[in-house]
Structures are given as C-alpha cells and as structure tokens.
Amino acid sequence: MATLHIGNVKTEEMSGDPGLLTRDQLVLAGCAAERALWFARDGDVVVLPAAPGEAFVEHVTRTTGVRAASLRIVVPPAGRAGAPVLTADRLADERLHAELRAALDGRAPDRVQAYYPDAAVVALAGALGAAHAVPGHAFLAQGGAAAANSKALFRAVAAGIGIPVAPGETAAGPAAAAAAVARHFAAGHPVILKRELQSAGEGNEIVSPHAGVAPLGAERVTVLDAAAVRAHLEERWPWLTDGGRGRLVVERYLPGVRPVYAEYLVTGAGVEHTGEGELLMAPVLDGVVVPVPDLAPDARAELLRLTRRLCEAYRAIGYRGTMSVDGLVTPGGDVLLNETNSRLSGATHLHDVIARAAGPGRTLLDRGGWAVPSFAAAARRLAATGRAFDPSTRTGTLLTCDFTRLDGTVGYCVVAAGIDAVRHEEAEVRGLFAPAARS
Known part of the structure; x- marks a missing residue:
C-alpha cells in the first residue's frame, strides 16, 4: 500500500x-x-x-x-x-x-x-x-x-445556501469594481480587493477613503479619494486578475476581526472535521494557533456549523480531499465565512500529524522565521536544552519546515498546555541563538 x-x-x-x-x-x-x-x-x-x-x-x-x-x-x-x-x-x-x-x-x-x-x-x-x-x-x-x-465561486455558493459573509460582490471588469468600491467608500468603509485564486493574503489589497486603517490580510492600505478609484483599479487590474484570467472580489474591509478557520476531510462517505485554529496576521499570514485560544463556545459552535455546511455543498458538486474554510469572528462574536482552500493547507500537517502526537489538552503554535546557523544546529540545540518535543510529556518544539536555503530560518511548532505556556516557550526557543551565532 x-x-x-x-x-x-x-x-x-x-x-x-x-x-x-x-x-x-x-x-x-x-x-x-x-x-x-x-x-x-x-x-x-x-x-x-x-x-x-x-x-x-x-x-x-x-x-x-x-x-x-x-x-x-x-x-x-x-x-x-x-x-x-x-x-x-x-x-x-x-x-x-x-x-x-x-x-x-x-x-x-x-x-x-x-x-x-x-x-x-x-x-x-x-x-x-x-x-x-x-x-x-x-x-x-x-x-x-x-x-x-475560487473566492468568486465561494461567495456565490455561500450566498446561495445562506452562509453569512462580508458585504461585497464579484466584479468582472474595472468599471464594475470601481462602482462597487465607490458604494463602500460613500458609506465611509474601506475595501479589501481579493484575487480569485491566491493564498495567505498574497493576492489581497486594501483601499480606503481615509487614513488610519491598519492592514490585516493584505500587505498595505492605499488611501484613495473617490475620483482616483477607477484609475487605480485600471492600473492594478492585470495584477488583481492574474492578467485578466480571473475575477476580482470586492468586499467591505472589517477592522478588528479575528481570522479563524476550520479544516475538514471531504470524502464520498461524508465530511470529517479534522481541526480548527486562529490565523495570525502581521499583516499577512504569520503563524497558526491550534485550537483557537479563548474562543467563546457559541462562536466555535457556529464556526463549525457554518463551515461544515459549506463543505457539504462542495462535496455535493464532486470535490474530495482536504478543505480548509477561513472565517472571521467579529468583536461582537458573530461568525462570517471568508473563503475556501480546497487543498492541503499550511496547517494540515499540524492537524493530521502533530496534534495527534500531542493529544488532548495541548495548544500548538506554528510559525516561521527563527534564524538559526543551520537546520541540524537548531535540532541539536533544542535537544541539548531539553526543549525538543517529548512524546512522554507531550510538550516541546518541533521543526516543521526548513527555510535555511531561503533566508537562514526554520519553521517551528511549539506544543504546550495552553496559549500562555506556548507563548512563553516560544520566547525561550527564539532566544536559543544569539544574533552573533548566525553564519
């Protein structure tokens, strides 16, 4: 086999x-x-x-x-x-x-x-x-x-089955997109523009009629007056639509929300929930916490209800495999869905492998960007300091990805009993190599 x-x-x-x-x-x-x-x-x-x-x-x-x-x-x-x-x-x-x-x-x-x-x-x-x-x-x-x-199909499916999403629409050309942005600007709302196919916020752009908007889910915010919107969209259209091959999603940007997700395995037999977590943005994806810390039980139940219902809709049209559905929890506790990722996600290995090894009662924090002399040196230092993952205690740190040939860093997953313990241990791990130790 x-x-x-x-x-x-x-x-x-x-x-x-x-x-x-x-x-x-x-x-x-x-x-x-x-x-x-x-x-x-x-x-x-x-x-x-x-x-x-x-x-x-x-x-x-x-x-x-x-x-x-x-x-x-x-x-x-x-x-x-x-x-x-x-x-x-x-x-x-x-x-x-x-x-x-x-x-x-x-x-x-x-x-x-x-x-x-x-x-x-x-x-x-x-x-x-x-x-x-x-x-x-x-x-x-x-x-x-x-x-x-497709983020465009997601909005259509979600609307068709009554799933709450951020106010917005899908635009096929710069004129329609400019009209949609103008409606949000007239009400004083910033807008997030989303390429139809992309991931981790890399295909998003935020535009706003006023300054003071902190980006979340996109690299930057561009401040525009109403008269400049059409010209901006025409200039950016090739990038926003992958050379005109895709459609553009225009949504009201919602400050202050918590980005979360739930992941499932979609098979011919049904939909199996495999895990959920919080997406850490700074301002684009900077890490994942599994499960979502301090999420109200009602909000978690609603997240799972809505995401499962959406997965069932995609299952009905023939999709099979891993499906991660992103959502937003508003400051008032409402849950909106955001997009589908019908593929392996950056957290699938956390749910399918590491969380199973960690067992119940453990929180996982997965990030990149730990500067190390080499992957092997990082593994040795974790072991020598007693900070490597220990199956007997179900705590410690694993190295999840090797980015050393890119920028001399590694991805890591800290496992501990609760979010406070995880963040404390992450700080300890990040301090294992002084800046002078890099080669």
Whole structure:
C-alpha cells in the first residue's frame, strides 16, 4: 500500500504565471513543498521540486516513526520556472513518469495526495495507471480545483445556501469594481480587493477613503479619494486578475476581526472535521494557533456549523480531499465565512500529524522565521536544552519546515498546555541563538 505524495505548492492555476514571481517567492514555495514529508509513511513515494536536506528528513521521520530509508524521494527535471516549484510541465515529463514507475516497482499507487490537486496531478496519476487514486479525480480533471478554490465561486455558493459573509460582490471588469468600491467608500468603509485564486493574503489589497486603517490580510492600505478609484483599479487590474484570467472580489474591509478557520476531510462517505485554529496576521499570514485560544463556545459552535455546511455543498458538486474554510469572528462574536482552500493547507500537517502526537489538552503554535546557523544546529540545540518535543510529556518544539536555503530560518511548532505556556516557550526557543551565532 503506497501513497504518492506531490509537493506542488504555487502551481500556475493557484498562483498565476511563475515567471512573474520573485526568486524568494519561488524558493519559499519549494521549501513549503517539503511539508509533504510529514504525511509520508513507510514505503511511500514523495515528489518534490528539489532534494530536501538530510537533517530535515531525519527530523521528520524520527518524529513520525517512519523508516527514512523506506521512502523514495523523486525530483523531476527542471521545468519552465526552473527547479524551485513543481510546474505542470515537470509533472508531465516522461522522465519523471519512468522514475516513478521504478520507485513504485511497476505498481500503481494506492493513493495520490497532492498539495494542490489539479488536472496536472490527475494526468500524472493517469500516466501511472492510477487516476482513480486521486480523490475526486473526475471533478479535478475538468478544472474542479480552480472552481473549488475560487473566492468568486465561494461567495456565490455561500450566498446561495445562506452562509453569512462580508458585504461585497464579484466584479468582472474595472468599471464594475470601481462602482462597487465607490458604494463602500460613500458609506465611509474601506475595501479589501481579493484575487480569485491566491493564498495567505498574497493576492489581497486594501483601499480606503481615509487614513488610519491598519492592514490585516493584505500587505498595505492605499488611501484613495473617490475620483482616483477607477484609475487605480485600471492600473492594478492585470495584477488583481492574474492578467485578466480571473475575477476580482470586492468586499467591505472589517477592522478588528479575528481570522479563524476550520479544516475538514471531504470524502464520498461524508465530511470529517479534522481541526480548527486562529490565523495570525502581521499583516499577512504569520503563524497558526491550534485550537483557537479563548474562543467563546457559541462562536466555535457556529464556526463549525457554518463551515461544515459549506463543505457539504462542495462535496455535493464532486470535490474530495482536504478543505480548509477561513472565517472571521467579529468583536461582537458573530461568525462570517471568508473563503475556501480546497487543498492541503499550511496547517494540515499540524492537524493530521502533530496534534495527534500531542493529544488532548495541548495548544500548538506554528510559525516561521527563527534564524538559526543551520537546520541540524537548531535540532541539536533544542535537544541539548531539553526543549525538543517529548512524546512522554507531550510538550516541546518541533521543526516543521526548513527555510535555511531561503533566508537562514526554520519553521517551528511549539506544543504546550495552553496559549500562555506556548507563548512563553516560544520566547525561550527564539532566544536559543544569539544574533552573533548566525553564519
């Protein structure tokens, strides 16, 4: 029973032309793709854009109890965007297919799990005689991944089944978008503009008729008077719509809300809740806390009720796989839903692997940006100081992602009994290396 894991972060469909991304964005995506190793079990095959570091593989497999030697890690020839990400042409390469057949000993995989399960993934599985091993393959082969991840379709589905969302609409052109923004500006409200397909706030922009708006979910706020809105949108339209391929979501920006999410596994048998958490924004995604700390029971119940109902709607049209639904909790305690992420999320490994190891009564805080001399040095320092995750106490810190080739940092997950203990331990871990220790 072998699973084929595909770390295709930043696909063309999800993030647009990779040629328009910066080198750092591409390398970051390649590092994030290595999270696929958290899901691997003995005998599995993992397709990654580049070979992961030995220290990272050893750390992950020691945590999961997988025999590292049993894993087959396959890296396809570089594609049109080079080596950092798995573009569709790399998945279609016959040399990759041949190497996968060899790694699988000529057998078809029993299951295919991709970060972003699109038509290119279904085609690769089909070349291995295993299209059926991709959950929801018939839906995905017809472009279903783009539909299931579309912020525009989300608003339509949510409105159709009575799910509360932020006031707004979807615009197909600059004129319609400008009219929508003008209506919000006339009432004194700032607006968040959202690309149809993107993630982690990277495709969002906030515009406001007045200063003093703190950004949350977008890098910056642009202050515009009513007369400048149309010109601004026409200038930004190619970026906001991925060169005109997508639609633009125009929503009232709601200051003071808490970004949260709930995650599910959608199968033919039903919808299974796998976890929920809070999205930390500074001003775009800066970490995840699992579960949401200090969330009122009524708000949590409403978050789970609404997100499950939305997942059932997507299940009815054929989507299968992991589905993470983002929401907002207002200062008054109301819950609004925000978007769907019908793919593996940046928190799926937390729910499916780490939270299970941690068990009940534990809080997880996952972040990036810890500057270290090397991944191996960070792992050694955690162990030497007694701060590495200990299964017997179900507390400590795990290294969840290796970003050292990008900027000399690692991703980490602190596990402790409650949010206060987690934040205290995070401060201790971040102080383990003085700035002078970096090389």
